[in-house]
Amino acid sequence: MPSSSSAASDSVRPAPSSLWRDSDFRRIWVGQTASQLGEHTTLVVLPLFAVLTLNADAGQLGALRAVGQAPILLLSLFVGAWVDRCRTRTVMVLTDAGRALALGALAVAGLLSGLGLSALYAVAFVVGALSVFFDMAYQASLVRLVNRNQLVQGNSALEGSRSAAQIGGPALGGTLVSVLSAPIAVASSALLFTLSFLSIRGMGRREALPENPQDSQRPPRIWRRIHEGLRFVARDTSLRTVCLASAAFNLSFAAVMTVYLLFLPRDLHLSGTAVGLALAATGPGALLGSLLAARLPSRFGYGAVLVSAAALGDAVFLCVPALHGSSALTVPALIGVNFVFGTFSQLVNVTVMAVRQAVTPDGMQGRVAATINFVGMGLTPLGSLLGGVLAESWGTRTSLLVTAAGMVLSPTLMALSPLARLGRTLPATPETSP
Secondary structure, three states: OOHHHHHHHHOOOOOHHHOOOOHHHHHHHHHHHHHHHHHHHHHHHHHHHHHHHOOOOHHHHHHHHHHHHHHHHHHHHHHHHHHOOOOHHHHHHHHHHHHHHHHHHHHHHHHHHOOOHHHHHHHHHHHHHHHHHHHHHHHHHHHHHOOHHHHHHHHHHHHHHHHHHHHHHHHHHHHHHHHOOHHHHHHHHHHHHHHHHHHHHOOOOOOOOOOOHHHOOOOOOHHHHHHHHHHHHHHOHHHHHHHHHHHHHHHHHHHHHHHHHHHHHHHOOOOHHHHHHHHHOHHHHHHHHHHHHOOHHHHHOHHHHHHHHHHHHHHHHHHHHHOOOOOOOHHHHHHHHHHHHHHHHHHHHHHHHHHHHHOOOHHHHHHHHHHHHHHHHOOHHHHHHHHHHHHHHHOHHHHHHHHHHHOOHHHHHHHOOHHHHOOOOOOOOOOOOO
8 A cells, every 4th residue: 555545544633742642632531441341341241131130051151152253264264355445433433333222122121020141142242243244343453543653552451441341241241140140241331432432422623534545446345455465464374373373272272161161160169259359369469460561662662572472471371270269369360360361461461462462554454454354253152152062061170271282382472473573663564455
């Protein structure tokens, strides 16, 4: 993509020193925080309701998680190609409204007649599908909103908002399910998505869409645009490695979380509040990881930070199967594990996103994000189902050990690739699109 497109986009971006003084960036930050808080609350509320109230077995819990993750596999590539030609603010506003309405309807239905697994499956799929649209849009929006030298700072801020959501979401969801009811917990998520809708809707800057001269006369068909994104990622060594490492991580992590959400209440006999508290520890860790991501890569090198942080964050889950019973040390140990995981996984997330955005032209941002999302997270439904099958066949403790060991494959792939040799500065952006 020629530089003229970037220049046009830069004309509406804030000056490098004014990122936090820019009202539109603040609005998207507030909206992202509320949206992520709603999402993390929902991710805990629906499985806990299924396990604690509906007595869902391992297979049913795995199916519930898989249904919510299936849109990543089904929609990511199409959404990414579409977002590259749309204003991201509009996409984010509509998806927030849709998630608020879906969860609000579920809350009302639950208060009137009680919730069932079929309703949970339906809402999980709808919210998951809308989340794909929101995630693709917000990742592309940052590149259109800030300057290139603000990408790490901007990503650190947005990922920090996700950290805040990870602090409050699981604890809020677990507490509301335990103390009040699942419908009240679902309603709280609907209100958070409404807050995000109102914040992002108030953005005033007119977004400049990237232009591709090849598209000036006749926009290419959707399949051609998808193919361009796939080809661009496949040809770039760094992006290709990110895809493979992300796929290995997300397959194993989805299996881990399915077993984990069974292991905590059933094997360790923890209440919903204790489960939420343990999971919420990921949030403070992720907040620390976001702060570290703004400093460590430029000091020690992007490659060294990626590999070491991924190894430390993924390997810590190997400690969980050693826990027994609901002793006084169990919850603090779980908090420690989740804090370490949150810190280093967030450090990896922010650093990887900055590298991806740096090596991708503006007009390809949506498609590249969608391709990585498709390959990297497309296996999560399979991982969730696999976790349920393993838990039924081998038991939760053995299954947790095996699936946690699988997570270590991700840093291994990065360590064996040129990604590990990235220095203290971001790679250059190509001058043209494929």
